[in-house]
Amino acid sequence: MQQRFLKPATLAAISGLELVAKTVVDGFVAGLHRSPDFGFSQEFAEYSIYNPGDDLRHVDWNVYARTERMFLKRYRGETNSPLTILLDASNSMQFGSHAVNKMDYSRFLAASLFYLAIHGQRDAAGLITFDDEIRNYIRPSTRQGQLHRLLAGLEQAEARARTDFAKPMRYFREFLKRRGIVIVVSDFWEPPESVVRTIEPLRYHGNEVVLFHVLDPEDVRPTLNGPSILVDLETKDEMEVTPDFAKTEYRGKIEAHLQDLQDRAQGAGMGYCRLITDRPLDDALREYLTLRGGRN
Amino acid sequence: MGFFSPWFLAGLAGAALPVYLHLLKRQTRLPKQVSSLMLFESRTQASTRHRRLRYFLLLSLRLAVLLLLILAFANPFVNRAAANLSSSRITVLAVDNSFSMRAGTRLADAKDAAMRTLSGLGGSRAQVAAFGSGMQLLTQPIQNQAALRVAVQSIEPGDGHGNFGELARAMRAMSEAVRTPIELHFFTDAQRSSLAPNFSDMAMPANVKLTVHQVVKKAEPNWTVESVDAPGQVWGKDLKPVRVQAVIAGYGAPAAMRSVSLVVNGKSVGSKSVAVPANGKATVEFPNLVAPYGFNRCEVRIDAADGFAADDVRRFAVNRSDPQKALLVHNYGDRRSPVYVTAALSAAAQSAFSLESIDVNEAADRQPSNYAFVILSDLNNPTALLINSLTQYVRAGGSVLIAAGSSAGARTDIPLFGARILDARDYTRSPNRFASVGSSDSSYGAVAKAEGWAGVKFFYALNVDPGDARIIVRLGDQTPLLLEKRLGEGRILLFTSGLDNLTNDFPLQPAFVPFIEQTARYLAGSERQGGGRPVGAYLDLRSAREQGQTVEVTDPEGKHPLSLKEASTAQSFQLSEAGYYQVRLANGRQNLVGVNADPKESNLDVIPDDVVSLWMGDRGQGGPATAPASGAPAPKQPQSIWWYVMLALFLAALAESALASRYLGTQREE
Numbered sequence: 001m002q003q004r005f006l007k008p009a010t011l012a013a014i015s016g017l018e019l020v021a022k023t024v025v026d027g028f029v030a031g032l033h034r035s036p037d038f039g040f041s042q043e044f045a046e047y048s049i050y051n052p053g054d055d056l057r058h059v060d061w062n063v064y065a066r067t068e069r070m071f072l073k074r075y076r077g078e079t080n081s082p083l084t085i086l087l088d089a090s091n092s093m094q095f096g097s098h099a100v101n102k103m104d105y106s107r108f109l110a111a112s113l114f115y116l117a118i119h120g121q122r123d124a125a126g127l128i129t130f131d132d133e134i135r136n137y138i139r140p141s142t143r144q145g146q147l148h149r150l151l152a153g154l155e156q157a158e159a160r161a162r163t164d165f166a167k168p169m170r171y172f173r174e175f176l177k178r179r180g181i182v183i184v185v186s187d188f189w190e191p192p193e194s195v196v197r198t199i200e201p202l203r204y205h206g207n208e209v210v211l212f213h214v215l216d217p218e219d220v221r222p223t224l225n226g227p228s229i230l231v232d233l234e235t236k237d238e239m240e241v242t243p244d245f246a247k248t249e250y251r252g253k254i255e256a257h258l259q260d261l262q263d264r265a266q267g268a269g270m271g272y273c274r275l276i277t278d279r280p281l282d283d284a285l286r287e288y289l290t291l292r293g294g295r296n
Numbered sequence: 297m298g299f300f301s302p303w304f305l306a307g308l309a310g311a312a313l314p315v316y317l318h319l320l321k322r323q324t325r326l327p328k329q330v331s332s333l334m335l336f337e338s339r340t341q342a343s344t345r346h347r348r349l350r351y352f353l354l355l356s357l358r359l360a361v362l363l364l365l366i367l368a369f370a371n372p373f374v375n376r377a378a379a380n381l382s383s384s385r386i387t388v389l390a391v392d393n394s395f396s397m398r399a400g401t402r403l404a405d406a407k408d409a410a411m412r413t414l415s416g417l418g419g420s421r422a423q424v425a426a427f428g429s430g431m432q433l434l435t436q437p438i439q440n441q442a443a444l445r446v447a448v449q450s451i452e453p454g455d456g457h458g459n460f461g462e463l464a465r466a467m468r469a470m471s472e473a474v475r476t477p478i479e480l481h482f483f484t485d486a487q488r489s490s491l492a493p494n495f496s497d498m499a500m501p502a503n504v505k506l507t508v509h510q511v512v513k514k515a516e517p518n519w520t521v522e523s524v525d526a527p528g529q530v531w532g533k534d535l536k537p538v539r540v541q542a543v544i545a546g547y548g549a550p551a552a553m554r555s556v557s558l559v560v561n562g563k564s565v566g567s568k569s570v571a572v573p574a575n576g577k578a579t580v581e582f583p584n585l586v587a588p589y590g591f592n593r594c595e596v597r598i599d600a601a602d603g604f605a606a607d608d609v610r611r612f613a614v615n616r617s618d619p620q621k622a623l624l625v626h627n628y629g630d631r632r633s634p635v636y637v638t639a640a641l642s643a644a645a646q647s648a649f650s651l652e653s654i655d656v657n658e659a660a661d662r663q664p665s666n667y668a669f670v671i672l673s674d675l676n677n678p679t680a681l682l683i684n685s686l687t688q689y690v691r692a693g694g695s696v697l698i699a700a701g702s703s704a705g706a707r708t709d710i711p712l713f714g715a716r717i718l719d720a721r722d723y724t725r726s727p728n729r730f731a732s733v734g735s736s737d738s739s740y741g742a743v744a745k746a747e748g749w750a751g752v753k754f755f756y757a758l759n760v761d762p763g764d765a766r767i768i769v770r771l772g773d774q775t776p777l778l779l780e781k782r783l784g785e786g787r788i789l790l791f792t793s794g795l796d797n798l799t800n801d802f803p804l805q806p807a808f809v810p811f812i813e814q815t816a817r818y819l820a821g822s823e824r825q826g827g828g829r830p831v832g833a834y835l836d837l838r839s840a841r842e843q844g845q846t847v848e849v850t851d852p853e854g855k856h857p858l859s860l861k862e863a864s865t866a867q868s869f870q871l872s873e874a875g876y877y878q879v880r881l882a883n884g885r886q887n888l889v890g891v892n893a894d895p896k897e898s899n900l901d902v903i904p905d906d907v908v909s910l911w912m913g914d915r916g917q918g919g920p921a922t923a924p925a926s927g928a929p930a931p932k933q934p935q936s937i938w939w940y941v942m943l944a945l946f947l948a949a950l951a952e953s954a955l956a957s958r959y960l961g962t963q964r965e966e
Contacts, residue, residue, distance in 0.1 A: 092331040102331070189332035219331050229327040230336060238327065242339040253335045 047071040081180050081208075082124035082140035083117040085110045086172065087157055088186030090131040091234045094159035095187075097218035098278060105277040106185045106214050107154045109284050113183065114150045116285060118142070124180075125150060129157040132164035134171050140180065162234035163189060165198040172202060179206035187214050189234075192261035200268045210271035210287060213261065217278055220254055222246045298934065300371035307366040314358040357952040364945035372941060373934040384476040384935075386437045387422040388467075389413060389444070391451050392484035394428045394458035395831070395874070395897035399485070399518070399604035403453050405511040406483035410448045413481050413509070414441065424448055427482070429456030429832050431466035437474075455831045455874040457894035458484070460911075461492025464500055471501040475936050478504045485512045486903045489896040498911055502934065506912045512902055517549035518602045519572060520898035521556075521610035526594065528612075528827030530587060531619045531648040538585040538614065542596040544570055545577045547899040555599040558582045560592055587614045591888035593876050607898040611876060611890030612828035619650045620668035620820055625675065625682070627703060628655040632796035633673040636803035640812035649816050656682070664689035669819035673795050674701025675711070683711050691784030695819035700758045701794035713781060713790045715760040721775055724755050731757070734772035742814035743768060743778070749807050756799040758792040765790070789815065828890040834868040835889065838882035845882040852876055852891070 050059060050070035060073040087110055093103040100108075110127065117123040126140030127150050138146075138153050163186065176182060182202050188195050188211065195211075202209050224243040231238050258274065265272040273287045299305065330336070389410045397403040414422065421437045424447035434447040463482065471478055480500070484490075486508065492498050500506050522545040530538050544554055551574040558566040570580045585594070595611045602608075622641075626633050634653035641649050649668065656675055659682045664670050670686065672678065675698075690696055690712070698713055705720035723731040730753035736743045743749065749769065759775045769778040779790045793799045802808050829835070837847045846863045850856060852875020858866060871877055871891045879887045903911075 095329065095331040187331055189334050216331065222330065224328070227339075230330045230333060231327050232333040233329055233331055235333070237333055239333050239336055239338050241336050245337060245339045249337070250335060257335060 046074050083181045084126045084140055086184045087129045089129045089157045089159050090163040091159050092187055092189050095233055097216050100277050102214045103159045110154055118147050127153045130168045131161040132167055134168045169198050182207045182209045185212045192264045196264040196268050211265050213274045215276055297374050304369035311362050354955045357948055360948045368941045371938050373936045375934055387479045390425045390427045390482045393426045393451055393454040395455050395893040396487050398453045398606040402485050402511050407448055409509045410483050426451045428454035455893045457897055458490040460490050461497035464498045467504050468501050471503050480504055480506045483509045486510045488901040488903050489899050508908050515548045515901040518604045518900050519546045520607040521596050522895045524596050524610045524612050526612050530616045540582040540585045542580050543577055544572050546572045550574045556580045557597045559595045587616045589616050591615045610892050613888040613890045619648055622649045622651045622669050623667040624651055624653040624671045625659045626673040640809045643809050669695040671697045673699045674703050676703035678711050686712055690786035694786045697789045699791045699795040702799055713788050718759045721757050721759055730755050731771045734770045736769040740768045742811050745810040745814050752802050752805050754793050754800040831893050833871050836868050847882050848880040850878040
């Protein structure tokens with residue numbers, strides 16, 4: 001089978017996030033079958049009855065002239081779905097056991113989604129980077145040069161401090177008043193119930209919320225050659241751990257943690273996508289387009 | 297049990313290393329970063345476990361490897377009764393076949409004694425060797441009595457000079473190789489002249505028991521031709537007579553009249569009687585050796601009046617040939633240097649060279665390879681064609697003497713020689729008006745025979761940068777006066793003054809004639825022709841340039857000792873027999889060399905018994921080698937157990953590798 005998606009390690013060798021995003025998205029789109037759900041053109045879909053409050057710009061005045069009744073003209077691909085990515089830039093995101101750490105992987109992922117949204121879907125796109133505070137906010141927009149602003153924001157995002165969803169969450173709600181797609185990219189090293197409880201309010205404005213859970217292979221299956229002192233990247237706490245624990249008990253606990261987070265997220269009506277940093281980005285793109293298609 | 301090299305035991309301190317690695321090194325763990333400790337739980341191993349010897353078996357094996365390695369270096373031995381070692385003991389029968397063993401029935405007596413010793417060995421392992429100038433093993437250590445007897449019988453008299461220090465060195469090498477007790481029976485005439493300069497050089501290793509079987513107990517009188525002084529090369533058509541001087545020596549002999557003959561090509565051409573004093577020497581001279589053209593086999597003989605006839609003759613070779621041509625190239629108008637050089641050559645060199653003098657304008661049509669050597673005198677501006685042909689001539693083995701003279705002062709360098717001219721020294725302006733020779737290399741024949749050029753006044757000389765040239769003579773102000781440089785296969789001499797009497801008064805001094813004579817012989821290479829050499833000397837067969845050209849050597853028995861491969865590659869050849877060697881060198885020249893045994897072999901004085909006893913008893917631990925008294929405890933001999941230690945070390949290393957890979961191998965993912 002021909003491989004359309006480049007490995008993350010290969011993407012790491014490409015300089016420039018725009019080129020990375022273009023490489024990923026072009027490879028992805030070229031492999032798609034034509035589908036009514038994924039039309040990119042301004043294609044006429046239907047007429048709908050005008051209701052007071054609807055945007056008068058969409059009224060078909062020719063029909064009104066002929067029939068004296070007001071109809072709204074609807075097009076495919078004209079849905080109003082701004083994409084906002086909440087990127088976790090805490091210290092734990094800089095962990096990596098191979099060429100691409102989680103922060104790099106998340107940058108590639110966000111860049112590819114921005115490229116797909118702006119060039120493919122003609123949606124507005126915005127970015128919020130945060131750790132225990134909001135570090136950067138780029139408002140969703142379709143203006144000229146928005147992609148470059150977003151990519152610059154990704155380039156500037158440096159992993160630091162520790163994750164705390166609760167603190168910046170109240171600001172998220174202020175920023176995300178317009179309904180759209182909200183993607184949270186993080187390694188979610190917090191108890192699942194706390195994560196879901198904190199993020200769930202984002203849905204209240206009609207947002208589609210998806211959790212992209214970025215994990216390093218070593219996060220899932222740590223290998224220790226002997227009793228080791230482990231250092232937490234965020235808290236700098238140390239702990240002595242034996243290889244036996246890492247091979248047996250830890251694996252059980254991480255599986256349970258991941259499953260718990262997935263169940264709770266889906267139970268709260270949020271999407272959940274687990275991404276391992278040594279795998280290609282196609283899962284994430286497919287998840288986004290599925291969401292996008294469902295909103296048409 | 298003991299150790300041959302106990303100081304290696306200091307390495308035992310290194311045994312602490314594995315303990316450190318196991319006990320301490322394992323305690324240290326490098327911190328490893330993780331994204332979060334949220335799901336990890338502390339699992340500290342009990343501290344007592346850290347202090348225990350982990351992987352005790354592995355540690356034991358590692359310690360064993362280390363200890364065995366140190367033991368192997370310390371070379372342990374155990375003292376075992378000599379009787380127990382008889383199975384591994386080697387008996388070496390060495391028969392002296394040096395030149396002195398040709399006297400009387402010495403070699404036959406030695407071989408008889410060796411056969412008797414061989415009969416008493418029973419079935420134990422033995423090895424037969426001949427010892428002349430070196431040890432020559434004739435068999436491997438075998439039990440086959442018949443083969444050993446054949447080997448003893450096959451020993452032929454040699455012409456080498458024995459050195460008992462060489463015997464001890466050979467036994468030391470053998471004992472290192474076999475590491476078993478060696479019983480050495482040495483059958484010899486125990487010549488005093490064969491003793492090593494230092495008695496310690498003759499000491500046998502600890503595991504070698506030496507027994508000397510002397511076939512001669514007292515000295516015998518002997519007369520010999522100790523040396524012959526005669527030229528190896530003579531020139532000329534007039535068959536000018538050649539003077540031969542011989543020294544007749546008597547060793548342990550009373551005063552006697554000896555008849556001395558000069559034999560040329562098998563024909564006696566002269567005979568004289570000489571009175572040889574008791575234990576002394578006498579000189580006899582033959583003033584008229586008439587040697588015909590070509591190589592002549594000459595020898596001086598004395599009448600055989602002793603039991604050692606082989607040393608009553610001394611061989612030498614004389615080659616008579618036509619004078620060789622030499623070329624002198626001088627400046628146009630220079631009449632002085634040809635006159636002086638020609639006069640000096642004709643006066644001294646027995647008409648060996650016919651000098652052709654030409655000016656530089658005539659040099660273009662001369663082929664340098666037709667001349668034995670070329671002299672360039674005071675050339676101001678030699679043509680490039682001449683320099684080029686001379687360079688090729690020298691590279692091919694020719695020789696050139698350059699006399700810089702006064703004309704070269706206008707140049708920046710010496711052509712052909714390549715030396716940079718720093719400045720010209722005009723000594724007529726100095727307070728003394730001249731310069732004298734300051735230092736000279738007395739090992740250089742052309743200078744030594746000219747008595748260091750004392751009294752010669754130099755008025756002008758060039759100061760050149762010698763570079764890699766050898767400086768033979770310097771003036772008083774350190775200006776190089778005579779230099780030699782090798783170019784390819786040839787050589788170039790540079791005389792920084794002139795051969796006329798303008799730049800110096802050298803041509804007018806007596807030293808000029810021997811200088812020109814010796815320089816001509818040196819440049820023509822004639823000092824290497826003919827003559828006599830001692831047995832064991834090496835003969836140069838080729839220079840590096842002549843690789844691939846075959847040489848031909850014919851030994852005194854008419855055989856060709858070099859194989860085809862050796863004939864095309866060998867650089868030198870060792871003259872191993874007395875007699876005449878006929879050689880065709882790689883450059884096509886023929887040579888005949890008379891080879892004679894070392895005169896020291898003619899002194900048949902024997903080593904005193906007490907010295908022989910001391911030699912046999914010197915085994916490092918003192919005490920003479922005497923047979924154990926009946927009833928006394930059997931003597932013990934150290935036997936090295938080095939090999940057993942190495943075997944154990946190998947096994948321990950194997951076990952360690954297997955265990956280490958099991959314990960410390962990479963943990964695999966399930």
